[in-house]
Amino acid sequence: MKHGTEKGVGSARIKKTEKKSDITRDRIIAAAKKVFARLPYQAASMRMIGKEGGFNHELIRYHFPNKAGLFETISHDICDDFYQSNISFLDGLSTMDPKKGFSLYIDRFLAHHFRNPEALRIIILNMVMTDKPESIPGYRHIPEMLSATRRTFKEIIPVIASDGEIEIFISSFNNLIIHLLGAGYCQASILGLKHTGIKYREWVKTTLLEIFLPHLKRLVGSP
Numbered sequence: 001m002k003h004g005t006e007k008g009v010g011s012a013r014i015k016k017t018e019k020k021s022d023i024t025r026d027r028i029i030a031a032a033k034k035v036f037a038r039l040p041y042q043a044a045s046m047r048m049i050g051k052e053g054g055f056n057h058e059l060i061r062y063h064f065p066n067k068a069g070l071f072e073t074i075s076h077d078i079c080d081d082f083y084q085s086n087i088s089f090l091d092g093l094s095t096m097d098p099k100k101g102f103s104l105y106i107d108r109f110l111a112h113h114f115r116n117p118e119a120l121r122i123i124i125l126n127m128v129m130t131d132k133p134e135s136i137p138g139y140r141h142i143p144e145m146l147s148a149t150r151r152t153f154k155e156i157i158p159v160i161a162s163d164g165e166i167e168i169f170i171s172s173f174n175n176l177i178i179h180l181l182g183a184g185y186c187q188a189s190i191l192g193l194k195h196t197g198i199k200y201r202e203w204v205k206t207t208l209l210e211i212f213l214p215h216l217k218r219l220v221g222s223p
Helices: 002-017 025-036 046-053 057-062 067-089 098-115 118-128 141-156 163-182 184-191 198-220
Strands: none
Touching: 025 046, 025 067, 025 118, 046 057, 046 067, 067 098, 067 118, 067 141, 098 163, 098 198, 118 141, 118 163, 141 163, 163 184, 163 198, 184 198
């Protein structure tokens, strides 16, 4: 009994000596992404984030005064990274034939996702959890980012289709890939696969090529 008490006292001392300066902004964001990837904004709490990161949740306020400000920052960072990364995914594709270029684009997209799995999970959780977007700080970044990817596609890929056709293609592709990756555990379980495994990754690519490549060829006027 005495031994257990001493251990508890020791743990308390460690927490008491933890300083605000020890809890870096990046450390908080890393912990918050893990929590927000499991729970939508409304259900997550600062206490959960502190527990995830192994620090006193009250110290979060040194960098972020409240949960709203923290989620706003994460939403902005995720969407900005998605937009900037999407530009790099499209690099060099305009001179390739549609099949080769689209295959490379999907490879780049998948590689980025599996390095940063929390991003699409956070997006999809908060896309479907409210009919009042204004109640989620930073929600506006999601539709803004998706609209920006459409503009980028039109600027980089030499399409001959109408704006309406491009809108259907990009919106459908974005929504399906966000679902297949952001909620990958569901589709993978149906297939009997591990959602983080190479076989599921291959299945996602094959599916996207099968569905969207014929339409992409039509958009760029390729036989």
